[in-house]
Amino acid sequence: MKPKVVVSGREDGRRSERADERMSEGFSAEAAREGLGAYLQYLGFLISRMPPPTELARLEAPYYDYLQAPLQPLADNLESSTYETFEQDPVKYKQYQAAVRQALIERHPANGPVPVVMVLGAGRGPLVDAALYAAVEAGRTIRVFALDKNANAVVTLQNRRLNEPTWAAHVTVVTADMRSWAPPELADMIVSELLGSWGDNELSPECLDGAMRYLKPSGISIPSGYVSTVAPLSSSKLWNEVGRLREVKHFETPYVVKVHNAFQMAPAQRCFTFEHPAPEQRLTPPAEPDNTRARALTFDVSVGGRLHGFVGYFHCTLYKDVAISTDPATESIGMFSWFPLYLPLRQPVHVPDGGTVTVQFWRHVSPQKVWYEWALLHPEMSPIHNPNGRSYHIGLL
Ligand SMILES: C[S@@+](CC[C@H](N)C(=O)[O-])C[C@H]1O[C@@H](n2cnc3c(N)ncnc32)[C@H](O)[C@@H]1O
Numbered sequence: 001m002k003p004k005v006v007v008s009g010r011e012d013g014r015r016s017e018r019a020d021e022r023m024s025e026g027f028s029a030e031a032a033r034e035g036l037g038a039y040l041q042y043l044g045f046l047i048s049r050m051p052p053p054t055e056l057a058r059l060e061a062p063y064y065d066y067l068q069a070p071l072q073p074l075a076d077n078l079e080s081s082t083y084e085t086f087e088q089d090p091v092k093y094k095q096y097q098a099a100v101r102q103a104l105i106e107r108h109p110a111n112g113p114v115p116v117v118m119v120l121g122a123g124r125g126p127l128v129d130a131a132l133y134a135a136v137e138a139g140r141t142i143r144v145f146a147l148d149k150n151a152n153a154v155v156t157l158q159n160r161r162l163n164e165p166t167w168a169a170h171v172t173v174v175t176a177d178m179r180s181w182a183p184p185e186l187a188d189m190i191v192s193e194l195l196g197s198w199g200d201n202e203l204s205p206e207c208l209d210g211a212m213r214y215l216k217p218s219g220i221s222i223p224s225g226y227v228s229t230v231a232p233l234s235s236s237k238l239w240n241e242v243g244r245l246r247e248v249k250h251f252e253t254p255y256v257v258k259v260h261n262a263f264q265m266a267p268a269q270r271c272f273t274f275e276h277p278a279p280e281q282r283l284t285p286p287a288e289p290d291n292t293r294a295r296a297l298t299f300d301v302s303v304g305g306r307l308h309g310f311v312g313y314f315h316c317t318l319y320k321d322v323a324i325s326t327d328p329a330t331e332s333i334g335m336f337s338w339f340p341l342y343l344p345l346r347q348p349v350h351v352p353d354g355g356t357v358t359v360q361f362w363r364h365v366s367p368q369k370v371w372y373e374w375a376l377l378h379p380e381m382s383p384i385h386n387p388n389g390r391s392y393h394i395g396l397l
Pocket of ligand 1: 176177179207
């Protein structure tokens with residue numbers, strides 16, 4: 001990180017013998033003069049004491065402020081190299097393992113029936129491994145179904161079943177879309193990871209709603225729920241990056257981005273919450289879940305500036321207090337599978353010190369697609385961004 005530092009104040013016009021040296025270090029001519037020299041010297045001292053970047057920061061540096069369009073999770077299949085990158089995450093799979101272990105210990109006595117665990121969206125199998133390790137740690141035996149719609153990933157799953165004795169003994173591999181699969185039996189536990197940068201933005205709710213019908217009445221989903229969170233963001237860098245794309249539709253598109261040159265103007269607040277099974281699915285008889293959402297949020301901004309949009313995160317409860325999170329307030333430190341989401345504003349807006357920002361978000365669902373709309377309500381009204389999903393949507397077909 002190379003923060004810009006502004007030193008302001010009176011300067012006496014004389015050049016110090018260190019001024020040229022300071023200027024060559026990137027300080028301005030004015031600042032390098034004698035009057036501000038002590039401040040510059042002290043800044044130089046602080047900079048020299050900064051710790052070197054961590055391994056994670058080095059890996060992430062090429063992605064700083066680089067806009068990526070979010071995935072179309074149902075239309076596109078992931079590449080093997082993408083799975084491989086996910087699988088390096090040092091936190092995510094450990095948390096899943098801890099969640100499955102705790103659920104097995106608390107819900108399945110060692111001398112009871114063998115629990116059936118279904119890993120839905122298994123990819124190349126790391127969550128299957130996490131479940132199998134958890135069973136060993138819990139002293140339980142489990143049977144696992146590993147399902148994915150991606151035929152390429154399923155080839156890897158089948159190979160693992162052929163080559164790994166634990167898999168051969170405990171795992172059944174299935175190629176199917178979880179929304180339409182007809183399972184041969186019901187599950188005690190459904191384990192999945194279908195989260196996008198803003199939690200529900202890769203259709204986890206729609207996919208898991210379809211799968212809840214093959215959970216036993218006593219069964220659980222890991223995750224049990226998630227909430228998207230959002231905060232106002234000042235970042236001329238990100239706004240200009242969107243502007244370079246030269247079409248309004250890009251200001252109505254959320255981007256996955258490692259937000260770097262930016263100032264989050266207030267703590268993130270909860271936006272859309274989802275539970276699995278959905279509350280409607282716990283009714284007798286169960287009803288179709290409604291995954292549309294609308295939420296207005298007001299943020300207190302103590303240090304004002306130009307508002308260029310919003311930054312989105314998620315907090316996901318796997319089981320009881322075992323969670324994964326990208327929200328700065330509860331962040332899973334070291335987890336790198338997700339960058340935040342940037343939701344731009346078409347026009348930046350000035351927010352004064354001590355001001356407030358009010359914004360409205362909507363999540364819409366049709367039989368074909370899911371999309372978000374958003375509008376600033378205060379300190380100025382903006383148009384509704386992305387009406388009817390005209391610029392960006394996530395396909396359900
Ligand atoms: C984010 S990846 C997770 C892969 C793996 N479980 C992991 O944690 O590394 C999501 C996986 O779910 C699969 N998937 C997404 N929607 C699906 C659906 N409706 N039915 C079956 N698989 C699905 C994708 O093909 C992908 O392999």
